Amino acid sequence: MLNWLFKTPPPASTPRTAIGLMSGTSLDGLDACVVKETGHGNRVEVVSTLSTAFPPGVRDGFKRMIETGHANIHELLTLEHQYTEVVAQQCQQLINATDESISVIGFHGQTLWHAPDLGSTLQIGFAEYLAETTGIPVAHQFRRSDMARGGQGAPLAPLFHQLHFERETENVAVLNLGGIANISLLVPGQPVSGWDIGPANTLSDGWHQRSQNQAFDRNGAYAASGSVHQNLLDQLLKDPYFAQRPPKSTGREYFSQSWLQQTLGQLAPISAADVQATLNQLTATLVHQALPEEVDILVVCGGGVHNTHLMDALDDTVDPLVVTSDAFAIDPDFVEAACFGWLGLQCVDSQPLATTLITGSAVPGVLGSIIHPTKG
Secondary structure, eight states, X not given: OOBTTTTBOOOOOOOOEEEEEEEOTTOSOEEEEEEEEOSSTTOEEEEEEEEEOOOHHHHHHHHHHHHHOOOOHHHHHHHHHHHHHHHHHHHHHHHHHOSSOEEEEEEEEEEEEEETTTTEEEEEOOHHHHHHHHTSOEEEOHHHHHHTTTOOOOOOHHHHHHHHHOOSSSOEEEEEESSXXXXXXXXXXXXXXXXXXXXXXXXXXXXXHHHHSSSSOGGGHHHHTSOOOHHHHHHHTTOHHHHSOSSOOOOTTTSSHHHHHHHHTTSSOOOHHHHHHHHHHHHHHXXXXXXXXXXXXEEEESGGGGOHHHHHHHHHHOSSEEEEGGGGTSOGGGXXXXXXXXXXXXXXXXXXXXXXXXXXXXXXXXXXXXXXXXXX
């Protein structure tokens, strides 16, 4: 409304800035970015980014707990402390490098176990310590908020994808290739939907570590030296999760190396390179099966964009035009981190978000809880 005394409109609210943090099931490290409101709707733009590799002890500790499903309580608390120290240092670097005043830190935490069948999930990270260390409010436990309302708790990124990738005239799908692949469908005039379609980097990285003693298949070069083993692919595709209708979510605790070995053990020996190639084709096939015919553009983000063999398999398997999120001015490595910066701002505002068609939650609601630092 106008200020009738001076016949001028009131000043626009100052755009807020947030830090978004994401460490996923690939366990390759922590991605962080500073995002700022653009003033156009509810959108944000990425201002700066920073990636930090996990110390080997932290990475190996997380991997062991996720793969075995067992944790010594002392070791778990030690890992949480070490992990949060890495997070705090990364946040401080971003804070020191920007002139912006940070309103909130959106902290996803590290997922150790995701159990939608139990209605529960475990992300560790000492949010109270992070708030006290940085002096900035921290929004955390986004998944558990959704699960308390009967939702799957994941994926949550489709809400962010809709704001930043939806087009007026094209049907868009957004594919995140993290440890687990998840997809968002953005059709003009229709509510956004999305779900976890199955394994991506988690199986290929784990197999490469097992067979080649290397953390991941750089550029997909080893997979490119092999060939798709059709019988293995057919057997893997029989898993009942793939036929389950959304909403659905999954994790590394389900699609593990043990899951892969159960199928390999039923077949004649297959070369390691052929297994590697087949795992990439498994992901590409799952994406193809998930995409409606009317999708025009497939936008890909996440660490899997750096796997040339996987991206080629996608391009050869799906029908839509395949682009990375660079085409929409967001670095593929930081889409999820930007998402949690945005979710942090929504949490600060106590903004209910409609996740029913994504996660199956009973009602819309606020995602996350806020931890406020002590005011000195």
